[in-house]
Amino acid sequence: MRHTLPIAPQFYVTAPQPCPYLEGRMERKLFTALQGEGAERLNDSLSKQGFRRSQNVLYRPSCSDCAACLSARIRVADFLPSRSQKRTIRRNALLERRATSPWATEDQYDLFRRYLDSRHADGGMADMDVFEFAAMIEETPIRTRVIEYHDTSTRDLAAVCLTDVLDDGVSMVYSFYQPDRSGDSLGTYIILDHIRIAREAGLPYVYLGYWVPGSPKMGYKAKFSGLELYVGGKWQKMRDPADYSAEMHPLSTDPIAEQVANISLPGSVPARP
Template identity: 80%
Template sequence: MRHTLPIAPQFYVTAPQPCPYLEGRMERKLFTALQGENADKLNDSLSQQGFRRSQNVLYRPSCAECSACLSARIDVSEFRPSRSQRRTMNRNEDLDRRATSPWASEEQYELFRTYLDSRHADGGMADMDVFEFAAMIEETPIRSRVVEYADQNGGALVGVSLTDVLADGLSMVYSFYAPDSPKRSMGTYMILDHIKIAQEADLPYVYLGYWVPGSQKMGYKSKFSGLEVYIGGSWQKMKDPGSFNADMHPLSTDPIAEQVANIHLPDTRPTR
C-alpha cells in the first residue's frame, strides 16, 4: 500500500508483524526513505513529529488497534538527576568517552553480539551478522556519530551509542553495552551522558526512541525528569507515567491517509 503527498517523499505502510514490546499484539509502521540532498531537513522535521531513523528509513508506529508506543525525548532544560542517577554517574567516572565518525569495528560487533545474546536473544536483531551490523552503523545519509565508552583501566569497550545530531538535539538511534556489569547501569548512564553532551552543545533535546506503557523493556525511560512524549500531534510533558495505558481500541489510530496528510514537511526550496 502506498500513500503520497503532493510533493516528495512518498510514505508506505509495513505488513503487520508480532509486536516486540507487548505480547499478543501486532505492529505496523508508517515509513519513508531518507535520502537526497535534503535528508538532514527531512530527518529533523519528522523526528519532531515522532519518527525514528533506521539506516536510510524514517518510521513511526501506525498499528491498527493500538497506540501504546509514544516517541519520547528529554527536555534538557527541565532535567534534574535523581539521587539514583547521580550515583550512576559517579560509578562510571572511570569511563572515557570518545565520539567518532559512523564506522563499525570488530570490537563494537563483539560487544553488540554479547549484548544481544544476553538481553535480546529472541529479538529481531538476533541473527544480525557483521555485514548487517556495519550497514546499521555506517549507512546514514545525515550527520551521525558513534559514541563509545571505554574503561580507563583496561581500555575495554563497555558501551556504544549510534547517535544522530539533529538541529534541535541528539537522537540515540541504537545503544548497546556490556551485560556483565549491571552495577554500572550503562543504559541509564549513556542517556545521562548524552544529556551532558546536549547541554554542552546548547541543544535542547535528547531523543530516546519509543516509550511503551506496560513494557518492562521501556520502563527505565519514564524515570528521567523533563521527559516529553509525542501524542495527539504534539509533545506533552509526562507528569505521571501511570496515567498512560496500553489498552487496544479499533479507533486508536487515525486512517493512514489522514496521518500522511497531517505530516509537515520541511521547506526545501532553494534560498535566493
C-alpha cells in the first residue's frame, strides 16, 4: 500500500507597500495559499494564530520594524453590551438578518460601491469592479456565509457581512453598509449581531480582524467588552488601549524563518518558508 505524506504549506512575504492604517509606514504580509482538502483545518488553525483570510489566501502582518497590528476577537461568554451598544440594537430593531451561500448579487455590489465611495474612496479597494467583487465573495474554499441585513420597513438592503465559520467561532471577513445611515451605527450593529450568531451556534469567539493602536479607523473595536488580542504568540485579555504602543523599532518583528518555524499547523506538519 502506498502512503503519501501531507504537503506542508509554503509561506511567502509580500513586497513592502504603504500601510493603510498608520500614515508614513510600510506594511508587509506573511501569507500562504488556502486550497485543497485540508483548507478548512488550515484556516481554523491559522486563524487562532492571528491570520486572516482573503479569498484563497491566509495572511498575517509581518512588517520589518512595526508590530502594531494585533489580531482581535471577542470572547462571547465575557461580552456585555454597553449602554450605547444597547441603544444601537434598539435603533436597528427593524433590520432582518438573512444568511445565504457566498454568491454575489447586483444589490450587494451597488451597496458596496456606495459604501466605498463614501467611506474609503482613496483606499486599496476603491477600484474594485463587479468581477473583483464577485471573486471576493465567491472564491472561498471553506465554509462561508453572506449575512445580509434588510430593512423591513423599506425592503432595502442595509448591510452585508462576508463571514467565515470556524471550528471555534465566526470570522468577520469584510462588512459594508448604507453610508447615509451613520446615526444607526450599522458597523457596530453587525458585530453585535455576530456575537448573537456565535452564541446561538454555541461558538465561543467572534474574530474581528486587526486592531491597530494609533489608528482612528480601528478604534471602534476597543469598545467591545470581552476583547482578546493575539500578542507574543498567545491570546490575552485586552488591557487599557492606552497601554499598547504603535512605536516602530528594528527588533519589533522576528525574522521570517523564525516566524514560520513557530507556526503550528494541523497534523503536526512543519511549515516551510
